[in-house]
Amino acid sequence: MIDLHQIVKKCKAYDKKAQKELYDVYSPVLFGICLRYSKSEAEAEDVLQEGFVKILTKINDFKDIGSFEGWMKRIIVNTAISFYHKNKKYNETYDIDEITEKNTENYVWGNEDFTKEELLKVINDLPEGYRVIFNMYAIEGYKHKEIAEKLNISHNTSKSQYLRAKERIREKLEQLSKIKIKNVK
Amino acid sequence: MSSKENTENIFKNQFESFKQTPPSSVWKKIERKMIFKRFLKYKPLSLNLWNIIGITAIITSTILITQNTTHKITKNLLTEKTVKNVITDNNIRNKSIVITDDKKETAEKTNTEKKITQINNAFNNKSENQISDKNEIEVISGNLLKENYTNSELKSNNEGKINVKLAEPHSEFSVSTESACEPAAITFLNESENCDSFHWNFGNGKTSSQKNPTFVFSTAGTYTVTLTVTSGSVSDFMSKKITIYPKPNADFEIGNKNKNLYNNDKIIFLNNSSGYSKCIWNFGDNNTSAYTNPEHTYENAGNYKVSLISISDKRCADTAYISNVSIQDLKYKINFPTAFSPDKSGQNNGYWKNSSYTNTIFHPVVNTEVSKYRLRIFNKYGTLIFESTDINIGWNGFYKNSPASSEVYVWECSGKFEDGKLFKKTGNLTLLYLRNQ
The missing domain is CATH 2.60.40.10 (Immunoglobulins)
Structure with a gap:
């Protein structure tokens, strides 16, 4: 059993062994987050690297209140967002009025229909903005208001981009399930 | 469960506890960065001067030897410094730092810049031999902590040159x-x-x-x-x-199209459209209908443009028009029966005015007084068998003073209404004798 408290305490004193221990325990979880926010594994590695350095250098700012894991995850997400800002080449805004939710084909999928790899590929292939918003809203559970603040966009843009992202994802999943059905046949 | 929630749930379930071990190279990079950060944590004046001087001495001597330069790096250089290039090389465990002074006078600055080029050249020469393709060059400029490039953006190849990796094209x-x-x-x-x-x-x-x-x-x-x-x-x-x-095809016809249409007539519109699920009729008199085959009565005489919009279930639409539906004033309506059965009495020579409509005398029914009138009836051989110029006198069914035979006759009627409007109509009629006669 790992004594997280002890590790954190040592990390605060820049203990190299403790830093490595912390990394060994949490890097898989954190890397999982990085992979979702990135378009490629190489980019995810960069996010993890930069984010973990931030964790190690700012560990003294963590005041033992709340979950340490949650704190680390937030730092990783924030790092991913800063990468997004860096990568952002253009800034498009959509009006919410343009978006209508289409419900023509109501596919309902089960949790076992797709592998993690397939889902990850779908997320990775999303355009930068969609990917960040989808992750933040659907998986991390941020509110549109928080997303808007973090990404420096309007509340409505966050909402509409999210709907578009979801629409795109649904299209891809439909394609995927069609391919799968074909293969089964 | 709606598919909306479905999409989100699939991802949430799969990724909430998603773990993947990063490649071991990542920790090495973190470690290296931490060492560098610790190095920078010291305040400039408390820098390990011996280290710096030592490194500087190596660089300076290299330059002195290779370039024959006699430029001096003064001590105050160390306090006001901008780190230009840091090359970390794991294999040789050697850190080389080039330090220049921003606040020097122009003449000296030019000199310094020259020197940097020389140093860079020196490094490049060195790199060719020592940097393998696994080594990364970290270019750090300005604010050390904030503006460092990530490794995926800058990579060195085995020739020791810095290549900025072109961003991959993204189709969207x-x-x-x-x-x-x-x-x-x-x-x-x-x-x-x-x-x-x-x-x-x-x-x-x-x-x-x-x-x-x-x-x-x-x-x-x-x-x-x-x-x-x-x-x-x-x-x-x-x-x-x-x-x-696909677009639906809109088409319609008027059910009683062969008749003259009058206001107060019930007009039937027949929808001949295909590929539609909904239709909207506009009768041209501000009335509309959504029935498939509606009936409509116009209140006033006039020419109306009737349109039908047929709409498919995918909301695709097509429109059909009849632009000239002529509705005549009811007062000009002339009604002729299509059959009659005279009795063989001669019936007052066909004078019917104000008589009850027993249909024993063939005559039109009008709504307006006529000033001019002529009714002619022909048999199937084209022989004129009856003619009248008085609307009050109809055909009593006699021909040459005896009852005409039971057959189909053709009539033609023309004239002028009181207000000067002309009319002309034709039709046929069947003469029938009831059995008890």
């Missing part, structure tokens, strides 16, 4: 609409990044290399539109499905 586009009715002009908005050429395939054999093309899909179907973008030899593509729905 949006469409004015993903589904439309035929024929549909759809505009594609290119949102691709990092590319120099575009190739559109509209899924029906047609292509375009325009940046933002507009394409007209003239027939219904599902088309997969693909945008392939290329940057150099790398390409990326993206597809979208465009659905073009």
